[in-house]
Amino acid sequence: MRLRNWLFHNFREVSQQFGFEEVDFPVLESEALYIRKAGEEIRDQLYCFEDRGNRRVALRPELTPSLARLVIQKGKSVSLPLKWFAIGQCWRYERMTRGRRREHYQWNMDIIGVPDVTAEAELISSIITFFKRIGLTASDVGFKVSSRKVLQEVLRCYSVPENMFGRVCIIIDKIGKIPMDDIRKDLQSADMSEVAIEELLQILSLKSLAKLEEKLGASGEALSDLKQLFSLAEKYGYSEWLQFDASIVRGLAYYTGIVFEGFDREGKLRAICGGGRYDRLLSTFGGDDLPACGFGFGDAVILELLKERGLLPQLNLQVENIVCSLDPELQGAASTVATILREKGQSVDLVLENKPLKWVFKRAARINARRLILVGKAEWQKGMVNVKTLSTGGQLETKLDELE
Numbered sequence: 315m316r317l318r319n320w321l322f323h324n325f326r327e328v329s330q331q332f333g334f335e336e337v338d339f340p341v342l343e344s345e346a347l348y349i350r351k352a353g354e355e356i357r358d359q360l361y362c363f364e365d366r367g368n369r370r371v372a373l374r375p376e377l378t379p380s381l382a383r384l385v386i387q388k389g390k391s392v393s394l395p396l397k398w399f400a401i402g403q404c405w406r407y408e409r410m411t412r413g414r415r416r417e418h419y420q421w422n423m424d425i426i427g428v429p430d431v432t433a434e435a436e437l438i439s440s441i442i443t444f445f446k447r448i449g450l451t452a453s454d455v456g457f458k459v460s461s462r463k464v465l466q467e468v469l470r471c472y473s474v475p476e477n478m479f480g481r482v483c484i485i486i487d488k489i490g491k492i493p494m495d496d497i498r499k500d501l502q503s504a505d506m507s508e509v510a511i512e513e514l515l516q517i518l519s520l521k522s523l524a525k526l527e528e529k530l531g532a533s534g535e536a537l538s539d540l541k542q543l544f545s546l547a548e549k550y551g552y553s554e555w556l557q558f559d560a561s562i563v564r565g566l567a568y569y570t571g572i573v574f575e576g577f578d579r580e581g582k583l584r585a586i587c588g589g590g591r592y593d594r595l596l597s598t599f600g601g602d603d604l605p606a607c608g609f610g611f612g613d614a615v616i617l618e619l620l621k622e623r624g625l626l627p628q629l630n631l632q633v634e635n636i637v638c639s640l641d642p643e644l645q646g647a648a649s650t651v652a653t654i655l656r657e658k659g660q661s662v663d664l665v666l667e668n669k670p671l672k673w674v675f676k677r678a679a680r681i682n683a684r685r686l687i688l689v690g691k692a693e694w695q696k697g698m699v700n701v702k703t704l705s706t707g708g709q710l711e712t713k714l715d716e717l718e
């Protein structure tokens with residue numbers, strides 16, 4: 315819990331530093347929010363059920379559809395651009411035998427209403443700011459960046475029907491996770507010819523914008539978006555964190571443009587975070603489309619990475635005072651002392667039972683108390699208490715009304 319609070323505190327600090335407002339959504343949503351026909355893993359693992367009102371509901375597997383629903387609900391009552399962030403628990407249903415978590419927390423930041431890649435550049439900057447805050451550098455992690463418009467331009471060249479776009483993206487995202495023969499078979503089932511498949515796989519292996527330009531020409535949106543993004547990265551000063559990688563498509567069907575994922579340069583871990591542009595999501599829920607982009611950042615891989623790098627922070631409970639009566643008849647007096655200190659804004663661990671002093675000192679050490687306040691009969695009769703500063707061992711009889 316200390317680690318989670320530390321992580322979330324950094325998520326929040328960065329989000330607020332970038333001028334984003336915190337939002338939240340229900341953990342339980344209508345199942346329909348997540349029913350997409352593109353064959354995504356997130357769909358196969360939906361933690362869904364029928365509630366007592368016979369409604370098909372699901373524990374949310376991600377936050378973006380809820381955000382889209384809320385933007386539509388708010389409609390004209392909010393002024394654009396929206397810069398929202400959320401930290402929320404998300405669920406998936408997996409067999410326990412897989413030994414993987416069924417729930418995790420995800421930090422999301424989204425910009426709604428900005429069509430330009432300036433929005434994606436700003437989101438990537440916020441994640442890099444987060445990485446730097448927790449001690450990670452460009453030699454630890456980087457971002458693989460591409461655009462789904464690359465895929466779109468290739469599919470159009472081979473007149474693959476538009477309605478196959480999401481499905482092809484999901485198939486491509488499985489490269490490296492399932493055998494290439496299965497990838498080819500799945501692409502054939504998505505109405506792609508042999509020639510189209512080979513050309514697509516060839517383009518997806520590109521790692522330089524220059525080579526991409528040779529293939530696609532300079533006129534397409536994919537190239538201009540990517541060039542603008544890399545140029546903005548220069549101005550933000552984070553070029554060394556980015557690399558173009560045409561194979562990056564991400565595993566969510568609704569991305570339509572730039573996509574990116576954070577990765578650990580030692581290549582031992584799964585993607586740390588990921589996101590991109592999703593300009594068509596709102597209309598899938600019956601709203602008017604608005605340009606949108608965002609990312610999701612889970613709490614699992616980042617903690618594995620920090621552990622690997624020896625960067626997990628040492629987080630100990632810290633209480634300023636521990637207050638203890640030396641006589642059961644003075645328990646009330648001890649609670650008076652605790653209240654006086656708390657009303658001054660100090661934290662107090664009040665010993666609630668009649669314990670030997672040895673026990674109190676052990677507890678004081680365990681909770682890293684700065685001071686031990688002892689309420690003894692003789693002192694109390696003089697309106698005093700005994701204040702021990704635990705780091706120095708010094709002690710001082712102090713008047714109650716001079717306690718600070």
Ligand SMILES: OCc1cccc(Br)n1
Nearest residue numbers: 404405406415416417418
């Ligand atoms: O990253 C996919 C995902 C979604 C929900 C819960 C968990 Br654990 N993992």
